[in-house]
Amino acid sequence: xxxxxxxxxxxxxxxxxxxxxxxxxxVIPIFDVLYSTKDIKFLLTRHEQGATHAAxxxxxxxxxxxxxLITSGPGATNTITGIATAKLDSSPIVVISGQVATGNIGTxxxxxxxxxxxxxxxxxxxxxxKDVGDLPRIIKEAFYIARTGRPGPVSIDIPxxxxxxxLKNYSYPExxxxxxxxxxxxxxxxxxxxxxxxxxxxxxxxxxxxGGIISAGATDKLLQLIDKTQIPVVVTLMxxxxxxxxxxxxxxxxxxxxxxxxxxxxxxxxxxxxVGVRFDDRITGPRHTFATQATVAHIDIxxxxxxxNVKTDxxxxxxxKTVLQQLIExxxxxxxxxxxxxxxxxxxxxxxxxxxxxxDSVNPQYVIERLNEFVNDDSIIVTDVGQHQMWSALxxxxxxxxxxxxxxxxxxxxxxxxxxxxxxxxxPDTQVVCISxxxxxxxxxxxxxxxxxxxxxxxVIVLNNAFLGMVRQWQDLFWDKRYAQVCLQRGTDxxxxxxxxxxxxxxxxxxxxxxxxxxNGMAGYRAKTKxxxxxxxxxGLAEEGPVLMEFFVNRExxxxxxxxxxxxxxxMMMGD
Amino acid sequence: MVEKHxxxxxxxNSIGVLARVSGLLSQRGYNxxxxxxxxxxxxxxxxxxxxxxxxxxxxxxxIKQLNKLIDTVRVMDISxxxxxxxxxxxxxxxxxxxxxxTDLFHLMQVFKANPIDVAxxxxxxxxxxxxxxxxxxxxxxxxYGIQEYIRxxxxxxxxxxxxxxxENKNGD
Numbered sequence: 036x037x038x039x040x041x042x043x044x045x046x047x048x049x050x051x052x053x054x055x056x057x058x059x060x061x062v063i064p065i066f067d068v069l070y071s072t073k074d075i076k077f078l079l080t081r082h083e084q085g086a087t088h089a090a091x092x093x094x095x096x097x098x099x100x101x102x103x104l105i106t107s108g109p110g111a112t113n114t115i116t117g118i119a120t121a122k123l124d125s126s127p128i129v130v131i132s133g134q135v136a137t138g139n140i141g142t143x144x145x146x147x148x149x150x151x152x153x154x155x156x157x158x159x160x161x162x163x164x165k166d167v168g169d170l171p172r173i174i175k176e177a178f179y180i181a182r183t184g185r186p187g188p189v190s191i192d193i194p195x196x197x198x199x200x201x202l203k204n205y206s207y208p209e210x211x212x213x214x215x216x217x218x219x220x221x222x223x224x225x226x227x228x229x230x231x232x233x234x235x236x237x238x239x240x241x242x243x244x245x246g247g248i249i250s251a252g253a254t255d256k257l258l259q260l261i262d263k264t265q266i267p268v269v270v271t272l273m274x275x276x277x278x279x280x281x282x283x284x285x286x287x288x289x290x291x292x293x294x295x296x297x298x299x300x301x302x303x304x305x306x307x308x309x310v311g312v313r314f315d316d317r318i319t320g321p322r323h324t325f326a327t328q329a330t331v332a333h334i335d336i337x338x339x340x341x342x343x344n345v346k347t348d349x350x351x352x353x354x355x356k357t358v359l360q361q362l363i364e365x366x367x368x369x370x371x372x373x374x375x376x377x378x379x380x381x382x383x384x385x386x387x388x389x390x391x392x393x394x395d396s397v398n399p400q401y402v403i404e405r406l407n408e409f410v411n412d413d414s415i416i417v418t419d420v421g422q423h424q425m426w427s428a429l430x431x432x433x434x435x436x437x438x439x440x441x442x443x444x445x446x447x448x449x450x451x452x453x454x455x456x457x458x459x460x461x462x463p464d465t466q467v468v469c470i471s472x473x474x475x476x477x478x479x480x481x482x483x484x485x486x487x488x489x490x491x492x493x494x495v496i497v498l499n500n501a502f503l504g505m506v507r508q509w510q511d512l513f514w515d516k517r518y519a520q521v522c523l524q525r526g527t528d529x530x531x532x533x534x535x536x537x538x539x540x541x542x543x544x545x546x547x548x549x550x551x552x553x554x555n556g557m558a559g560y561r562a563k564t565k566x567x568x569x570x571x572x573x574x575g576l577a578e579e580g581p582v583l584m585e586f587f588v589n590r591e592x593x594x595x596x597x598x599x600x601x602x603x604x605x606x607m608m609m610g611d
Numbered sequence: 612m613v614e615k616h617x618x619x620x621x622x623x624n625s626i627g628v629l630a631r632v633s634g635l636l637s638q639r640g641y642n643x644x645x646x647x648x649x650x651x652x653x654x655x656x657x658x659x660x661x662x663x664x665x666x667x668x669x670x671x672x673x674i675k676q677l678n679k680l681i682d683t684v685r686v687m688d689i690s691x692x693x694x695x696x697x698x699x700x701x702x703x704x705x706x707x708x709x710x711x712x713t714d715l716f717h718l719m720q721v722f723k724a725n726p727i728d729v730a731x732x733x734x735x736x737x738x739x740x741x742x743x744x745x746x747x748x749x750x751x752x753x754x755y756g757i758q759e760y761i762r763x764x765x766x767x768x769x770x771x772x773x774x775x776x777x778e779n780k781n782g783d
Contacts, residue, residue: 151627152627152630155630155631155634156634156638159681160681163626163627165626180681213681214623215622215680215681215682215683215684216681337679338678338679339672339675339678339679342672343672
């Protein structure tokens with residue numbers, strides 16, 4: 036067998052059923068083998084970034100390793116954003132890139148880039164395969180590393196001569212031998228006991244959980260723990276869905292655009308039990324102001340996360356599912372106390388709200404509220420990045436893990452559509468909705484063609500405000516409304532400082548997204564008024580294939596609540 | 612407290628492993644004062660000695676991040692452990708006048724520095740010892756006129772038997 040055949044055989048043995056990718060010169064040998072492979076579906080995207088996000092969406096929605104296959108040089112560099120996105124959100128993907136022949140490496144050959152060097156700081160591990168004899172081991176290790184411990188992206192760079200090289204006596208390894216890689220599992224019993232004791236004495240305990248719960252498949256354990264102890268819980272963007280939005284102990288998402296109750300609870304708690312989170316600055320605000328009154332316990336599979344941002348009193352290294360089980364066994368049942376009452380009071384006193392102008396204009400939040408009526412508990416919602424992402428996080432009604440996918444850590448615009456496409460390919464019987472903005476959708480809009488041609492039934496919702504809304508919001512609130520380069524109608528003919536729309540503005544909405552959808556052979560609908568919202572949702576979501584639904588929403592709507600950058604969580608802006 | 616730490620990283624001898632270690636430190640904004648990588652008695656294993664000057668918190672993070680590398684077998688911060696032998700090596704070229712030579716040779720004897728090349732206008736010498744001894748020697752010979760020197764950076768060995776590979780890897 037040659038390297039290409041070994042690779043495809045290895046992928047099959049790792050259970051790969053789908054590859055997203057794009058061909059090129061040095062990967063022809065691999066594509067040639069794939070061409071006549073029955074068991075693996077290949078999805079030709081329109082850009083390598085789309086392929087990487089699609090593999091990521093596949094991984095996030097299933098928990099399985101997503102795979103993409105691309106060529107060297109520009110193909111490889113186009114995956115960088117996707118790899119970094121997967122790294123920051125601990126998503127397991129394997130990115131296989133072609134490379135120039137080993138003899139040409141280092142000569143600045145045609146389409147040569149140093150993929151190992153480029154990806155070193157943004158992947159969990161990477162390989163350059165210099166000898167076909169190493170390939171079986173490397174494939175085995177790559178998949179093992181991607182999916183175990185704290186999951187993450189792994190890159191395998193395969194020179195064309197290695198793909199062509201023959202290997203006698205090929206056998207796929209059964210096990211890996213990685214003396215330097217031993218993911219933690221069980222938490223230290225003494226530390227778990229210490230946490231259980233701390234809980235027994237705490238008056239105001241709070242759970243703060245994130246994506247680690249979903250990666251570990253620990254949702255049930257988390258709910259069991261909450262059941263037994265009635266501890267209120269705040270869930271990060273990456274963890275949404277691990278606790279049902281209507282669970283009585285659920286206080287919502289915390290942080291910069293978090294719910295008031297969630298942030299107030301973080302400020303006031305006396306025992307903070309953090310599980311599978313990383314104390315991101317968008318959650319904590321200035322670190323020295325965060326949960327200052329609390330004993331901090333941190334359960335995480337990655338020891339490097341513990342104590343990285345916030346001083347931890349009870350560190351527990353381990354798999355969230357295993358450690359939560361240990362904790363459930365050790366904690367005493369707890370019933371609701373005045374602290375629970377207070378958190379419930381906050382929830383009631385500070386509901387999500389937005390101001391409706393009373394006319395027929397469309398509040399973006401309203402579109403999401405209405406969308407909730409048209410989707411079910413099984414539907415997968417994928418967002419892009421920006422204001423619509425925060426509105427989705429706040430207003431969507433998630434009940435299950437792996438049903439709300441969003442680029443949290445890297446905040447990658449252009450993630451939404453291709454990730455939704457990957458999720459839809461992985462879950463063919465599930466409704467997949469992509470919520471995007473008019474900025475984000477244009478960053479990987481080429482994948483509409485991939486959806487259309489493959490009949491991938493992604494339901495794309497674009498909340499169009501003709502602005503790069505999140506940046507505009509900051510300029511509105513903190514930069515004296517100086518809307519520098521956030522208006523998507525802006526051209527070089529515009530005056531330097533714009534004071535609002537004038538008769539000279541270019542056509543209001545460019546491109547015409549409905550026409551773009553239609554040009555791609557899919558249905559497109561548009562709602563310009565509140566009255567049209569339901570109608571468009573109804574028609575769009577009833578489409579069998581992919582569809583794009585565009586909603587002209589209030590241009591200058593802001594996301595509230597909000598904590599300004601650099602301010603503590605106690606300092607929240609509520610909006611109107 | 613910001614102070615110098617010598618960290619010994621035992622890694623698998625894989626492609627680009629030195630770049631992984633040094634890249635990790637620069638990526639997270641830490642400065643490396645010195646770094647040496649060299650093979651060991653085990654052909655599969657490579658040892659990297661690095662010296663960084665950072666606060667205790669940062670050192671803890673550096674060690675955890677280094678441990679996280681898949682190729683890392685063990686990380687030891689030896690700065691506060693006296694059961695380690697720490698050495699450094701220097702080659703030093705001094706300008707030397709006829710009248711100073713005897714004094715200089717006397718000083719070299721005291722420090723056990725070996726002359727490697729003696730010429731009419733310069734002396735090249737070598738010295739191995741603790742980093743402190745090397746510092747002191749440089750200080751002492753500076754008045755003679757240093758033309759050039761190169762230090763190896765620190766490297767170290769434990770006096771006792773280290774735990775087996777992979778143990779203590781995850782901080783538990």
